[in-house]
Amino acid sequence: MSATIFEKGMNGRSGSYLPPNDCPVGDLDLAAPRRGEIGLPRIGEQDLIRHYVELAGKNYHIDKGMYPLGSCTMKYNPVINEELARLPGFAGLHPAQDEADVQGALELMHRLERDLCEITGMSAFSLQPVAGAHGELTGMMIARDWFRRRAEKRTTVLVPDSAHGTNPASVAICGFTPKTIPSNDRGLIDPGALAAACGDDTAVLMLTLPNTLGLFERGIERIVEIVHGAGALVYMDGANMNALLGIVRPGAIGIDIMHVNLHKTFATPHGGGGPGSGPVGVREHLAGLLPVPRVVESGGRYSLSDDRPETIGPVHSWYGNFNVLVKAYAYIRSLGGEGLREAAENAIINANYLMKLVSERYEIAYPGPCMHEFVASGSGLKRFGVRTTDVAKRLLDYGLHAPTVYFPLIVEEALMIEPVETEKKETLDHFAGALSAIAREAQEDPDLLHKAPVTTPVRRLDEASAARSPQLCWPGGCREP
Amino acid sequence: MVPEDCLFTKEHEWVYREGDVAVIGISEYASTELGDIVYIELPEAGAAVQQMDPIGTIEAVKTVAELFSPVSGEVIEINQAIVDHPEIVNRDPHDEGWFIKVRMSDSSELDVLFSHDEYQEYLGEQEDD
Numbered sequence: 001m002s003a004t005i006f007e008k009g010m011n012g013r014s015g016s017y018l019p020p021n022d023c024p025v026g027d028l029d030l031a032a033p034r035r036g037e038i039g040l041p042r043i044g045e046q047d048l049i050r051h052y053v054e055l056a057g058k059n060y061h062i063d064k065g066m067y068p069l070g071s072c073t074m075k076y077n078p079v080i081n082e083e084l085a086r087l088p089g090f091a092g093l094h095p096a097q098d099e100a101d102v103q104g105a106l107e108l109m110h111r112l113e114r115d116l117c118e119i120t121g122m123s124a125f126s127l128q129p130v131a132g133a134h135g136e137l138t139g140m141m142i143a144r145d146w147f148r149r150r151a152e153k154r155t156t157v158l159v160p161d162s163a164h165g166t167n168p169a170s171v172a173i174c175g176f177t178p179k180t181i182p183s184n185d186r187g188l189i190d191p192g193a194l195a196a197a198c199g200d201d202t203a204v205l206m207l208t209l210p211n212t213l214g215l216f217e218r219g220i221e222r223i224v225e226i227v228h229g230a231g232a233l234v235y236m237d238g239a240n241m242n243a244l245l246g247i248v249r250p251g252a253i254g255i256d257i258m259h260v261n262l263h264k265t266f267a268t269p270h271g272g273g274g275p276g277s278g279p280v281g282v283r284e285h286l287a288g289l290l291p292v293p294r295v296v297e298s299g300g301r302y303s304l305s306d307d308r309p310e311t312i313g314p315v316h317s318w319y320g321n322f323n324v325l326v327k328a329y330a331y332i333r334s335l336g337g338e339g340l341r342e343a344a345e346n347a348i349i350n351a352n353y354l355m356k357l358v359s360e361r362y363e364i365a366y367p368g369p370c371m372h373e374f375v376a377s378g379s380g381l382k383r384f385g386v387r388t389t390d391v392a393k394r395l396l397d398y399g400l401h402a403p404t405v406y407f408p409l410i411v412e413e414a415l416m417i418e419p420v421e422t423e424k425k426e427t428l429d430h431f432a433g434a435l436s437a438i439a440r441e442a443q444e445d446p447d448l449l450h451k452a453p454v455t456t457p458v459r460r461l462d463e464a465s466a467a468r469s470p471q472l473c474w475p476g477g478c479r480e481p
Numbered sequence: 482m483v484p485e486d487c488l489f490t491k492e493h494e495w496v497y498r499e500g501d502v503a504v505i506g507i508s509e510y511a512s513t514e515l516g517d518i519v520y521i522e523l524p525e526a527g528a529a530v531q532q533m534d535p536i537g538t539i540e541a542v543k544t545v546a547e548l549f550s551p552v553s554g555e556v557i558e559i560n561q562a563i564v565d566h567p568e569i570v571n572r573d574p575h576d577e578g579w580f581i582k583v584r585m586s587d588s589s590e591l592d593v594l595f596s597h598d599e600y601q602e603y604l605g606e607q608e609d610d
Contacts, residue, residue, distance in 0.1 A: 464568070
């Protein structure tokens, strides 16, 4: 491990020198005076840059290699999106600026909302939620208020066991009770089991589509019919919408509320590379409940309006992560309708190609064509004393990022793989080749896998101790409260 | 509470009978499969439980599992030691690592559980799958 920037510092060194203060010092409110030094690292500019360049070199990121994290959709983030988001007219904005000065920004938001409506078939979108799970919570709040206004007491939200793990958490935080719907042997919702679970108390079916097994619910129309028949709403976790662009419009199949992840489907950076954005879309009957402010257009002028008596209220300060919206809009406009559909098709083709290669050495949890991702299992290696964790760690020695592991929970020793559309055939071949080589190693020399990784800056971490007694502060950086 | 004297569920809980009280834990197979357990949530003493209802949560480094009650009745004691130190369950699942004690409302429910031999056979089938 390299030294931290604090350990590299030394008293008397600095990267910047402030001029003497030539302003009068006003009366400060000293109700909460600072108790000591603030503890900034004392380091010269050159060493500062070297420190971060060194760390960046150790980092693994999408610009360095493939990132096959199932359900996280780490696709290439085109540079033009970054350039456009950095235009001074966007990057220099302050959210409190007068509406007359930010017409372009408001127009962009208005157009992005319309594009998302066109892509998903929903009637209205709010761009305010700043993460996928934040979108889920917003959607649940909309459902809660919808039933409250209709004086219907419904407290249960049905969540298939193939849904994203955040779904039941969002449900519970909103005050509903999540109830698991088990998948059938094909990894799909069983309409009979769903009908049996649906009742007067059911508020929402919250389904991930395609689900975390990478499967599209073949009976989706029947599923929606059952839920609506019980007087409940259908929420779609649209985090996997990258498989449906230009192919399926959720609004047209009766989905009432959904979120999309701009930081996944629409190629804006995430996973430490940038903040998220999880816009929520609804059909007409729920449009009045969306968070405020709403962007409205009248005679070519754009403004922000709080005048929505049924709104659930704001779910974030200002209007969410604006900068991310610029990148997503740039992505949608550069690809166009045809291009978005092609992206979805290529994501599906890549996943199916890779699944075929991986299936030579690993069991596929639910065989048959998949959508944008698939789930393999490392359970076949258990007889050599090797677990999926060992396979994932060994991949790091091959210079590759590991896929999502041990999720979804319904697949034993799961390896959840999403290659995305932006990887070329040779990259997929290389990844599959590494997985095959590791399966061979597991048989011939399992200790190689138990010791992995050996080429990374840090070796295998003690995850159990990290979870049981986490140390959340760097000892030198924490001061007494 | 040696395994040979316990009854087992399909969900890998064990039950050891002390009169009308059932001592409940998870099998060695379960604790090995889960790997390092880092967090355990148990029902409160006094809670009423139904046979095979989920009554607690076991969180390991890479996965989360539910604890099912093998019998119906009232929780009369929980093992606070495993809540404070979940690693006990990995070290000693059949003794120090017990989870809860339930006063059974219907001890005939024990009849549907596996004997030790039946459970071993069941594990064999699981491995073959």
